[in-house]
Amino acid sequence: MTCFTYDLEIDDYVEGTLPAARVAALEAHLATCSRCRAVATDFRMLRSAASTLERRTPPPEVWRRVAAAIHESSEPAGWLSWMLPGLAWRSAVAAAVIVTVLAAGTWFSWREVADTRRVASTAGLSTPSPESRGVEQAMRTQISDMEKTVRTASAVLPTETQAAYQQAGAVLDDALNRRAGEPPSEVTQQSLLELLQSKLTLLQEMIALINEMRKGNQEEAARIVSGIEQ
Amino acid sequence: MNSPDLELARRCGQGDMAAFEELYRAHAPRLYTLMLRMTGSEAEAEDLLQEVFLQAHRKLGGFRGESSLGTWLYRLAVNQCLDFLRGRQARMARATGSYDDDDVAEPVAPAPVIPAAISRVDLERAIARLPHGCRTAFVLHDVEGFAHHEVAAMLGISEGTSKSQVHKARFRLRSMLSAAVR
Numbered sequence: 001m002t003c004f005t006y007d008l009e010i011d012d013y014v015e016g017t018l019p020a021a022r023v024a025a026l027e028a029h030l031a032t033c034s035r036c037r038a039v040a041t042d043f044r045m046l047r048s049a050a051s052t053l054e055r056r057t058p059p060p061e062v063w064r065r066v067a068a069a070i071h072e073s074s075e076p077a078g079w080l081s082w083m084l085p086g087l088a089w090r091s092a093v094a095a096a097v098i099v100t101v102l103a104a105g106t107w108f109s110w111r112e113v114a115d116t117r118r119v120a121s122t123a124g125l126s127t128p129s130p131e132s133r134g135v136e137q138a139m140r141t142q143i144s145d146m147e148k149t150v151r152t153a154s155a156v157l158p159t160e161t162q163a164a165y166q167q168a169g170a171v172l173d174d175a176l177n178r179r180a181g182e183p184p185s186e187v188t189q190q191s192l193l194e195l196l197q198s199k200l201t202l203l204q205e206m207i208a209l210i211n212e213m214r215k216g217n218q219e220e221a222a223r224i225v226s227g228i229e230q
Numbered sequence: 231m232n233s234p235d236l237e238l239a240r241r242c243g244q245g246d247m248a249a250f251e252e253l254y255r256a257h258a259p260r261l262y263t264l265m266l267r268m269t270g271s272e273a274e275a276e277d278l279l280q281e282v283f284l285q286a287h288r289k290l291g292g293f294r295g296e297s298s299l300g301t302w303l304y305r306l307a308v309n310q311c312l313d314f315l316r317g318r319q320a321r322m323a324r325a326t327g328s329y330d331d332d333d334v335a336e337p338v339a340p341a342p343v344i345p346a347a348i349s350r351v352d353l354e355r356a357i358a359r360l361p362h363g364c365r366t367a368f369v370l371h372d373v374e375g376f377a378h379h380e381v382a383a384m385l386g387i388s389e390g391t392s393k394s395q396v397h398k399a400r401f402r403l404r405s406m407l408s409a410a411v412r
Contacts, residue, residue, distance in 0.1 A: 011397050034341065041342040042404050049348045050357075050372040058262040062276050063254055066283045067247065215245075 006036050014044045073216050128189035136189070139196040146203040153210045165206055172199045235299040243291040250290075254283055257300055261307040267369045268311045270358035278314055282307045308370075308384055315362050343408035356406040360399050367392050368399035 009026050012018035018026065030037045128136075147169075154162050172195060179192045212220040241249035261282060265275035285306055293302060357365060357373075370381045371392065381392040 008393075008397065011393060011400070038342045039404070042344045043400050045342065045344045045346070045348060046353075046400055046403055046407075047372050049350070049353055050368070051375060053267075053350060053354065053373055055259045055263045056266055057259050058276060058279055062258070062262075062279055063251070065280050066254065066287075067251070069280070069284055070247070070250070070287055 003033060003036050006033075007039065010036065010040050010043060014040060014047060127184050128186055132186065132189050132193070136193060136196065139193065139200060143196065143199055143203065146200070146207060150203060150206050150210070153214075154206075156210055156213050157206075161209075165202075168202055169199070172202065233295075236293075236295045239290050239293040239295070239299060242287065243293070250287060253286075253299065253303075257303050258283070260300075261303060264304075264307060264369065264374065265311055267354075267357055267373060268315065268362075268366055270360075270365070274314070278307070278310055282310050285310070312366070312385065315366065319362055344404060348407065352407060353403070356403050359406060360402055364395040364399035364402065367395035368403075371396050372400075 006026060006029050009018055009022060013023065013026055030040060150165070154165070157165070176192065176195050176199070179188060179195060182188045208220075238249055238253060242253060258279060262275055262279050265278045266272060269275050269278065282303070286303055289306075293299070297305075357369065360368065366385065367381055370376045370384060371378060376384070378389045378392040378396075381387075381396075382389045385392065387395075
């Protein structure tokens with residue numbers, strides 16, 4: 001065997017991973033070859049020195065840069081301007097909410113006419129069941145809690161979006177009040193529950209949007225907006 | 231599963247900057263040192279460290295504790311470094327038309343050439359001058375203490391290639407250090 005062949009084994013030897021069957025042959029070679037013995041000694045020295053090299057501390061400005069970048073990315077204004085420059089974004093959200101409200105308003109008007117006819121044609125139908133009343137009460141409680149949440153946190157929303165949300169809420173509340181003024185029946189109760197469900201959906205969308213804006217999650221906020229638009 | 235790690239990751243995921251700074255202080259020196267040795271450049275190591283912690287901040291919400299936070303961060307750092315080095319290697323290959331030069335001037339020495347009290351500064355400098363392929367394997371194996379099969383898995387190479395890269399690095403370092411002491 002040549003020194004070159006032994007070279008490849010010297011690495012395993014200094015690491016202690018050379019198979020026992022090869023150790024004796026290599027040691028016999030090292031005993032007679034000063035060149036390979038020097039290589040083995042140097043490799044051992046290198047390995048020992050490399051394993052004791054000290055850690056270095058990064059300069060303080062690296063943390064400052066990391067913290068600044070995180071802070072910047074969590075600023076609503078930062079991602080809003082990145083996503084849709086200037087007023088385009090605000091207008092888009094406001095428009096989406098208004099579209100939803102107008103569509104809902106039209107649908108409610110249509111439902112009112114249809115329901116009035118149905119109520120008229122089914123006079124004497126049973127009054128709302130206790131279960132149905134219970135569902136209504138639970139939904140109203142949930143709506144009240146969610147309204148408080150939106151009221152507290154809506155400052156992160158653009159003014160236009162807040163205004164559109166207020167408008168949407170007013171339309172729904174008006175429809176709900178009119179329903180509540182009608183003679184109680186299972187039909188009007190179902191219509192009332194549908195209105196409450198619409199209000200819950202609107203509030204859920206607003207809370208989700210507020211949360212994503214706070215987190216600076218552009219993708220999810222865009223998805224919510226596109227969901228409102230549909 | 232390490233519950234202090236999970237708790238720290240949970241706090242970081244909720245946007246607690248004090249918790250994230252705690253994470254940074256605990257792990258940045260180890261990652262920075264690794265990056266410094268792998269890139270051979272302070273400026274590049276600083277940029278990479280920043281990028282790794284920004285990436286960690288984005289991904290911590292998904293940390294499930296399958297490994298320790300230290301190991302999780304270490305993997306992020308190694309991958310980030312390797313991506314960077316591959317890009318740099320490709321740029322250099324375009325500029326020079328070749329990767330590492332393979333000529334190793336082996337000192338013809340009948341006696342050891344590396345002094346017993348080897349200077350850490352000289353060794354750090356010599357490591358920084360290694361070609362990137364063998365430097366990465368050497369740093370992970372001889373400095374960081376990973377076994378060849380672990381180095382191979384991290385770099386996506388065979389165990390035999392890891393061994394030959396470390397071998398090449400040791401010969402080059404021996405050559406450089408013998409020149410340094412002459």
